[in-house]
Amino acid sequence: MLKANSAIISRTNGRVASKLTAIASSRYYRCTPFFQNKQTHPNDPTSVEDLASRPDANATTRTDYYEYERLVKGSGKDFKATWLNALAERKAQLAQGKIIDSYVYSHIKSTDVIDKTRKDSFAYIVLPFRDDPTVADFYVNAAGRLRMGQLFQDLDSLAGKIAYKHTAPVEPMIVTASVDRIYLLKPVDSIADVNIILSGAVIYTGRSSMEISITARALKSDIPKEIDENSLSDEDIFMTASFTFVARNPETHKSLAINRLLPLNEQEWMDFKRAESRMAAKKMRAINMNLEKYPPTKDESVLIHQLWTASKKLASLKEKPSNIIFMKDTNVKSTMFMQPQYRNRHSYMIFGGYLMRQTFELAYCCAASFSHSLPRFVSLDSLTFNTPVPVGSVLHMDATVVYTEHLHESSKPEAQSAVDGSVDDKNNFHFQPTPVNELSLRENDFLSKPGTLIQIKVDTKVQELASEKIQKSGSFIYSFFTPRDADEDHVAKPGYCTVIPESYSEMIEYVEGRRRAKDTAMYAKSLKANSQ
Structure with a gap:
């Protein structure tokens, strides 16, 4: 049969x-x-x-x-x-x-x-x-x-x-x-x-x-x-x-x-x-923490100045480090036509799980290309579906590394450096703001190792053929981890990797990413507290 x-x-x-x-x-x-x-x-x-x-x-x-x-x-x-x-x-x-x-x-x-x-x-x-x-x-x-x-x-x-x-x-x-x-x-x-x-x-x-x-x-x-x-x-x-x-x-x-x-x-x-x-x-949070309506905090304003200083120093280098990349250079895009095979079985709209899968795959490509490794998924942050995606529409996806953080960098003393960017005697560029994340809550966990937390933002927009308008559907925020030291996850040489924003709008994205990293750490702590 x-x-x-x-x-x-x-x-x-x-x-x-x-x-x-x-x-x-x-x-x-x-x-x-x-x-x-x-x-x-x-x-x-x-x-x-x-x-x-x-x-x-x-x-x-x-x-x-x-x-x-x-x-x-x-x-x-x-x-x-x-x-x-x-x-x-x-x-x-x-x-x-x-x-x-x-x-x-x-x-x-x-x-x-x-x-x-x-x-x-x-x-x-x-x-x-x-x-x-x-x-x-x-x-x-x-x-x-x-x-x-x-x-x-x-x-x-x-x-x-x-x-x-x-x-x-x-x-x-x-x-x-x-x-x-x-x-x-x-x-x-x-x-x-x-x-x-x-x-x-x-x-x-x-x-x-x-x-x-x-x-x-x-x-x-x-x-x-x-x-x-x-x-x-x-x-x-x-x-x-x-x-x-x-x-x-x-x-x-x-x-x-x-x-x-x-x-x-x-x-x-x-x-x-x-x-x-x-x-x-x-x-x-949606009302009071909106950076489109309210300015950054005092500490965040200091961070923005540090980012601006670091971006200027990095731009002045003749040979830029391979593991420190401008935010604009991390961007990857994908465009797809929405076919009926991926619809909800009772409606004319695309299944939400399919959208999650496609945005995750693009985010993974972005993180892998940025870190030259096989990154590990950590978290999908809160997202809201603003506009449904109809069958027969065009979906535009835009992925960018918006925030990086070096976890457990203190375990490598020689890595400590000025937060606004510095160049050592060997012309090596260093930049890393004070870490805010405390995700590693378990001994021998993969996040307990030194490495980089990489946050990817995937913006999605929907274009219906009957209209010239392109509407924002939602933003998917994925966090990945890649270890600092050589292991089976690395394809190229290991090490920390860092994203540097240049424009003010990129710096706002970075600050928002830093806030989300704090929220993720708080969520991880709450899980541990609830389990005890």
Whole structure:
């Protein structure tokens, strides 16, 4: 049967065919469902396809298998989420003078808002890397470590599933309003040795918004037969993620009231209150810490002068150090046309996880080119999706190194130098402001080594073909780490690497990056405090 199925798929795309055939033949996919619910199928009259049970676009391997089943087992004529059906639905709605956000649900099911518990929205994804090398091969990067961009797709997809479980039986348009943070607690160096479980639930609700907390665990043991919050150990957590989703009516485009969250124990109440406090603090920072409206602090003004002095000294050198680069010279760009294969399966918009993956890959290119190494992901800072990205639009991505910091530089006494830039007897240029970050909280952690924290800002803009305007979609802030000393991560000679801004606008970007580094350090400390 698999041979016949492969022949059918091969008529579409050879590369995709081999991938899907490998997935379909996997023992894991025949035996274990990816999500904690009954699997749906377009030809099964007893199955009910709803937003809580169907995988979103690009849950990296699960969706591939889902599309594989639809292609080889069903005609596809009655599958309402195909793009051709979506185009037909849009044409029909426009003829009636309507513009809808969702082509799957043309109206909202009416029901009263009810209380739901955290357990009601709990869901998980299992990535059996240790048990199935075929799955691991889709998630490995060039260094043999976990490819984070692939994982980000799954995180966003799982968050969407959790959101729909909480809002059920109502099926609104769920939109990713923001990614509040994704933070790596400890690296997963050899993915072939672990099975990974992504799990999460709604921890806070407002009238139409909800915060979803997801943790990623790396298990060296077998996958538990029963997976819930009580059966999972916090010792296995290697990554945390937090998303904010909002519910909208696809007809009126207005916010839609969602079910309330009812915490049942002390821990759930603490998580609820912490989320509430974070949202309030986030709003206050947006108002009071905006450098477009308010000038830098006194200390930051001194730093800007030091940056200006350092940039002048660096520009005057005939031979510039290879590891100290002007900010403008770190810039890399990418432009992509948004195709329907990467859409949300119920709307005309591009899946948020796909955008995260693409911006991460560009940020990784920027960090790798800048440091001449294989950088390690540390954090994705808070980001807000200002404008959705429609299918059929052009996405412009612009990545730049906006901030660097030398971690544990004091362990190398000869590296100490003036903060405004200095040239030694050998014509070597030195510059590094006083470090602000204290990310290394664990002994023998990869951040406990001397090295450089590299912060990349990826600005995204959307160009719709029907308009000449190019709108800002959002800014993705990724932090990476590269060690100072020679190891397996380096392709060229090791050492600290430094970015130097020249213009005032670049210096403001640098100051904002420094503030974000402080926020990341505070977040890391809070995680340690909460775990004690």
